[in-house]
Amino acid sequence: MKRRSPSPRTLLAASIVALLVISQLPERFIGWVGWFRSPLMTIIAPASAPLSRLSSGLRPGEHLPRPDTPEGELERQRDEMALHLLRAEARILELEELIRDIQGGVPYQRAVGVLRVEAMRAGSSPAAGTIEVARGRTHGVVEGSVAVSRSGQQLVGIVTSVGASTSTVHLVTDRRLFPNLLEAVAIPEVAPTTAEQLAALPRMQLRPAGNGTLVSPEVGVNQAQRMQVGQRVRLDDNTWPSAAAMLVLGRITSIEPLDDPLFRRIIVTPEVDPSGLRSVILFIPSEGGGGR
Amino acid sequence: MNWIAFAIAAWVACGLEYGLKDAFRLGQTPVAPSFLLILGVFVCLWASPQALMAACLVVGLLLDFLYLQQVQGTERWLTVPGPHALGLLLGGYAVLNMRGLMFRRNALALAFLCLVAGALMHIVAWALLYLRGVWGEPVFGGVAGELGYRLGSAVYTGVVALVVGLILSVMRPIFGFPADTKRGFKMP
Numbered sequence: 001m002k003r004r005s006p007s008p009r010t011l012l013a014a015s016i017v018a019l020l021v022i023s024q025l026p027e028r029f030i031g032w033v034g035w036f037r038s039p040l041m042t043i044i045a046p047a048s049a050p051l052s053r054l055s056s057g058l059r060p061g062e063h064l065p066r067p068d069t070p071e072g073e074l075e076r077q078r079d080e081m082a083l084h085l086l087r088a089e090a091r092i093l094e095l096e097e098l099i100r101d102i103q104g105g106v107p108y109q110r111a112v113g114v115l116r117v118e119a120m121r122a123g124s125s126p127a128a129g130t131i132e133v134a135r136g137r138t139h140g141v142v143e144g145s146v147a148v149s150r151s152g153q154q155l156v157g158i159v160t161s162v163g164a165s166t167s168t169v170h171l172v173t174d175r176r177l178f179p180n181l182l183e184a185v186a187i188p189e190v191a192p193t194t195a196e197q198l199a200a201l202p203r204m205q206l207r208p209a210g211n212g213t214l215v216s217p218e219v220g221v222n223q224a225q226r227m228q229v230g231q232r233v234r235l236d237d238n239t240w241p242s243a244a245a246m247l248v249l250g251r252i253t254s255i256e257p258l259d260d261p262l263f264r265r266i267i268v269t270p271e272v273d274p275s276g277l278r279s280v281i282l283f284i285p286s287e288g289g290g291g292r
Numbered sequence: 293m294n295w296i297a298f299a300i301a302a303w304v305a306c307g308l309e310y311g312l313k314d315a316f317r318l319g320q321t322p323v324a325p326s327f328l329l330i331l332g333v334f335v336c337l338w339a340s341p342q343a344l345m346a347a348c349l350v351v352g353l354l355l356d357f358l359y360l361q362q363v364q365g366t367e368r369w370l371t372v373p374g375p376h377a378l379g380l381l382l383g384g385y386a387v388l389n390m391r392g393l394m395f396r397r398n399a400l401a402l403a404f405l406c407l408v409a410g411a412l413m414h415i416v417a418w419a420l421l422y423l424r425g426v427w428g429e430p431v432f433g434g435v436a437g438e439l440g441y442r443l444g445s446a447v448y449t450g451v452v453a454l455v456v457g458l459i460l461s462v463m464r465p466i467f468g469f470p471a472d473t474k475r476g477f478k479m480p
Contacts, residue, residue, distance in 0.1 A: 008342050015349060016378065023374025023420050026428045027363070034371040037357050044358075047307025055315035123310030125359050127322035127441065132310065161360060161369045168360060168369065178367045211320045275314055 038163035041122075041132065045166055048123040049134055056121060056278040076151070082191050083153050086246040090236060092195035113286035114243045115140060118150070120279045122166055129174025131157070133280060136165040146244045146283040149272045155235055155247040156274040159282065167282075171274045172249070175210040182206045182214065183237035184249050184268070186227045202226040203236070204266055206249065212273065214249060216266040224255055224264035233268045243283035293343040294468035298335065301467075305331040306354060316452070323444040325452035328355055329413065332380055333406045333453070334460045336387035337396050338469035348384035352377030352413070361421065361431040370431070372421065379416030383409030399457035406453040410446030418442055 006014075022030060117140070119133035135141050147156040147169045157177075161168040170177055185201045192198045202223040204216040219227075233249045250270040258265055308327040317324035332351035336344045355376035360369040387405050394401040418439050421431050432438045465472055 008345075012345055016381065019374035019377050020420075023372055023378070024424055024428070027368070027370055030370065030372065033373055037360075037371050040354075040357050044303070044306045044310060047303055048309075048311035051307050051311025052314075055312050058315040124314040125310070126314055126317045126324055127445075128360060128362060129322075130360070131314075158367075160367050170362075170367065176362055176364070178365060 041163050041166040045122045052121045052123050059276045089195040089198040115284040115286045117282045119282050129171050130168050132166050136163045136167050141167045147280040152271050153248050154272045156280050173208050173212050175208045180207050184233045185236045186231045186233050214268040218263040219266050293339050297466045322441050325449040329410050329449050330453045330456050333409045336384045348380045352380035363429040375417035375420040379413035383412040399454050402457035403450045403453040407450035410449045414442035
């Protein structure tokens with residue numbers, strides 16, 4: 001007997017029911033669906049990457065100093081040295097804490113190395129607050145890798161999803177970043193030269209405001225008085241991967257009084273627009289385990 | 293319908309959707325046009341009912357796979373297939389019913405239908421994702437704000453469709469729609 005194939009109407013009804021059910025299934029049942037996104041992104045990337053570069057040109061996120069000008073090169077070297085110095089000071093503080101922990105019986109964990117890889121932007125999703133970059137699992141990218149701008153060591157975001165050849169970076173300015181409280185330290189024009197000076201600098205807890213800035217809603221007036229508009233603010237947060245330590249979050253653009261005279265509101269604006277970058281540098285933990 | 297032409301057009305639309313969305317967004321808001329939606333509605337204007345439903349499912353699924361959903365309060369991201377596909381299916385059905393009343397060759401018709409289909413798609417997608425959040429993982433916090441952004445994007449898509457529609461109308465013969473391939477009655 002000849003077998004009848006299902007009619008288009010039946011197929012459509014079955015598809016609707018299947019999609020309706022799948023869309024409501026809990027995460028543990030639809031986790032496998034995410035696998036299909038990776039090949040899809042690989043197919044789409046050749047079309048989206050050039051357009052994404054065009055998009056960065058139309059709406060530039062950063063103005064790179066021309067490498068052939070001596071000012072630009074000096075500026076880059078100064079930023080690099082400042083980062084190394086601040087990281088070294090932060091490391092001293094961390095090691096002092098580690099010694100105390102070891103003396104208290106806490107087991108020692110080896111530090112993780114960092115691999116730097118440049119990644120071109122391949123797309124963006126403004127609604128999700130993410131950008132897609134053209135480096136993935138095959139290039140060694142892992143979840144928890146840190147994305148940094150090419151100029152000025154601006155923290156761009158953190159890799160939250162890794163495909164075969166593309167990765168998704170959740171931008172630091174997105175309100176849904178988790179955890180969305182960033183411990184930061186305001187660095188004066190003359191960088192601190194000792195770990196003690198670094199430890200004594202004014203600190204704040206920043207959260208993304210949703211308009212491209214970071215806000216510390218309540219900073220004690222004593223701390224706020226030691227901050228100035230224009231000061232650079234750097235990340236000093238243990239919940240972030242060590243590769244993100246002392247990266248730039250932005251500059252203080254406003255110190256506003258509140259109804260309560262004991263507190264001030266600090267607004268920090270990133271030096272580059274993380275969503276408009278043409279490419280980023282990924283800081284990848286070289287021994288895996290770049291968790292937060 | 294020429295499905296190879298549709299596949300190439302969908303690939304280009306995906307590139308535009310994911311590559312140019314940031315350049316077109318309104319200020320710092322996520323309100324941005326959807327090029328895939330424009331392609332979907334364009335196909336709905338001209339294709340046979342059977343082909344347009346299949347095209348709507350494909351375009352909707354592409355949207356679902358392109359945009360990850362973040363589980364609120366975590367850094368876990370999900371691919372949720374269905375919300376946009378079902379939404380666009382409803383939008384496509386609305387276009388199918390309305391296209392007879394429209395002057396289809398006019399770019400304004402495409403723009404208006406993009407607005408209608410986009411609004412329907414986003415309402416369905418928003419409702420399904422919200423429902424999912426009720427008993428599962430919530431994927432957005434501000435319920436009204438999310439719907440507002442989505443409807444804003446539908447309006448913006450309609451505006452952009454005015455320009456994109458002109459390009460698509462030039463390319464229409466490549467798609468091999470029934471209206472372009474069927475010849476009128478002719479005396480032997």
